[in-house]
Amino acid sequence: MDVLGLADPVGDDLVCSAKGCRETATWGLLWNNPKLHTPERRKVWLACDAHREHLEQFLSARGFWKRTVPVDELERRPEATA
Ligand SMILES: [Zn+2]
Numbered sequence: 001m002d003v004l005g006l007a008d009p010v011g012d013d014l015v016c017s018a019k020g021c022r023e024t025a026t027w028g029l030l031w032n033n034p035k036l037h038t039p040e041r042r043k044v045w046l047a048c049d050a051h052r053e054h055l056e057q058f059l060s061a062r063g064f065w066k067r068t069v070p071v072d073e074l075e076r077r078p079e080a081t082a
């Protein structure tokens with residue numbers, strides 16, 4: 001396992017994870033549900049500027065939120081159509 005790449009990679013389609021939102025995401029919210037995931041695992045939600053705070057609060061309320069990074073810092077899934 002790549003120690004630096006514990007967050008799930010994201011695809012090229014960087015769309016906000018908020019329900020019904022089709023904005024381009026500018027943030028990646030890293031989170032972990034200790035009941036489902038190993039402690040090192042980081043799930044990724046994408047968020048546009050408008051939904052970043054809302055999604056952070058949603059995850060924080062459940063104790064899942066770890067940190068938020070610019071999408072540029074997220075690991076990209078290798079291009080499958082090359
Ligand atoms: Zn959004």
